[in-house]
Amino acid sequence: MKVPFVDLKRQYISIKDEIDTGINNVLENTQFILGENVAAFEEEFAHYCGAKYAIGVASGSDALTLSLKALGIGEGDEVITVPNTFIATVDAISRNNAKPVFVDIDPETYNIDVTKITEKITEKTKAIIPVHLYGQPTDMDPILKIAEEYNLKVIEDACQSHGAEYKNKRVGSLGDVGCFSFYPGKNLGAYGDGGIIVTNKFEMAEKIKMLRNYGQRVKYYHDFIGFNSRLDEVQAMILRKKLKYMDKWNGMRKSHASEYEELLNDLPDVTLPSEQNDRTHVYHLYVIQSPKRDALQKWLSSNGIATGIHYPVPIHLQQAYRELGYQEGDFPVTEEYAKNILSLPMFPELTTDEVNYVCQRVKEFI
Numbered sequence: 001m002k003v004p005f006v007d008l009k010r011q012y013i014s015i016k017d018e019i020d021t022g023i024n025n026v027l028e029n030t031q032f033i034l035g036e037n038v039a040a041f042e043e044e045f046a047h048y049c050g051a052k053y054a055i056g057v058a059s060g061s062d063a064l065t066l067s068l069k070a071l072g073i074g075e076g077d078e079v080i081t082v083p084n085t086f087i088a089t090v091d092a093i094s095r096n097n098a099k100p101v102f103v104d105i106d107p108e109t110y111n112i113d114v115t116k117i118t119e120k121i122t123e124k125t126k127a128i129i130p131v132h133l134y135g136q137p138t139d140m141d142p143i144l145k146i147a148e149e150y151n152l153k154v155i156e157d158a159c160q161s162h163g164a165e166y167k168n169k170r171v172g173s174l175g176d177v178g179c180f181s182f183y184p185g186k187n188l189g190a191y192g193d194g195g196i197i198v199t200n201k202f203e204m205a206e207k208i209k210m211l212r213n214y215g216q217r218v219k220y221y222h223d224f225i226g227f228n229s230r231l232d233e234v235q236a237m238i239l240r241k242k243l244k245y246m247d248k249w250n251g252m253r254k255s256h257a258s259e260y261e262e263l264l265n266d267l268p269d270v271t272l273p274s275e276q277n278d279r280t281h282v283y284h285l286y287v288i289q290s291p292k293r294d295a296l297q298k299w300l301s302s303n304g305i306a307t308g309i310h311y312p313v314p315i316h317l318q319q320a321y322r323e324l325g326y327q328e329g330d331f332p333v334t335e336e337y338a339k340n341i342l343s344l345p346m347f348p349e350l351t352t353d354e355v356n357y358v359c360q361r362v363k364e365f366i
């Protein structure tokens with residue numbers, strides 16, 4: 001048996017007629033930039049998240065970058081986040097000429113350790129970017145309390161957590177802004193790049209709308225220097241079609257996670273992900289740990305099972321961020337996990353037989 005890490009074609013086939021008809025309609029209408037599908041999807045996604053406004057942009061990376069820009073984060077400012085994330089989180093800080101300041105992660109959730117945030121706050125700190133990693137929401141109440149106490153902005157990196165909930169509220173709607181990616185492999189994925197920013201603040205929404213479109217409110221009248229970062233009309237149509245299935249697909253992911261849990265529970269040298277009681281994990285990734293990770297990955301590959309590592313090198317040890325001066329040992333939990341974590345196949349259309357096969361091979365190896 002061959003088990004892919006993710007299979008986008010299975011999902012496409014399941015809604016092929018809807019997608020093909022929608023694409024043809026966009027082509028017939030020839031309204032390709034900021035058209036009716038973008039406007040409709042923004043409204044629908046804002047409602048889905050429980051937020052007032054949503055602004056479509058070109059990628060999740062741009063969502064983070066434009067959010068920081070709109071909040072006035074710039075040169076000399078510091079932004080607190082985690083070293084255990086995709087580099088786009090930190091890239092966005094750097095692209096605004098601010099300085100990323102790292103906090104180690106909580107051993108249970110893989111997200112920021114909220115008990116270590118205040119010790120990193122200085123007079124230059126302007127914002128916190130909690131990352132809802134792998135589909136698991138961060139513990140937001142302590143972060144929002146710290147932000148209020150120190151007058152900091154909160155930008156939720158929800159690029160891996162579409163539909164996840166914290167205390168019955170959807171992620172992205174809790175901070176000043178929430179940022180999502182629609183990279184094809186995400187829980188809600190486009191057929192190309194795409195992203196969106198959600199917020200409950202009218203002024204923020206208006207500023208971001210201008211930033212994404214050359215700093216203009218009216219065509220050819222530019223109030224400030226902006227970007228060309230607009231969600232594509234074709235992708236917006238695709239995302240509208242797929243959003244209707246979001247909760248169903250997330251439920252399928254949770255079902256597969258339960259299957260993994262049942263079959264791999266209590267296995268020596270394997271640590272499974274945990275879901276916190278006050279949160280809804282949507283399992284963008286199913287990440288286990290093993291001190292024999294590299295050998296396990298090789299074994300699974302030899303048996304036709306594709307896996308991933310998210311992420312093998314923490315941001316503070318990346319060559320791109322060597323100027324920050326961090327050393328190995330600065331964030332021990334993150335560094336230990338980087339050596340042990342392994343992402344098993346996870347996507348809604350995964351079959352029970354495939355999950356069983358993966359677990360059988362993991363057991364054989366152990």
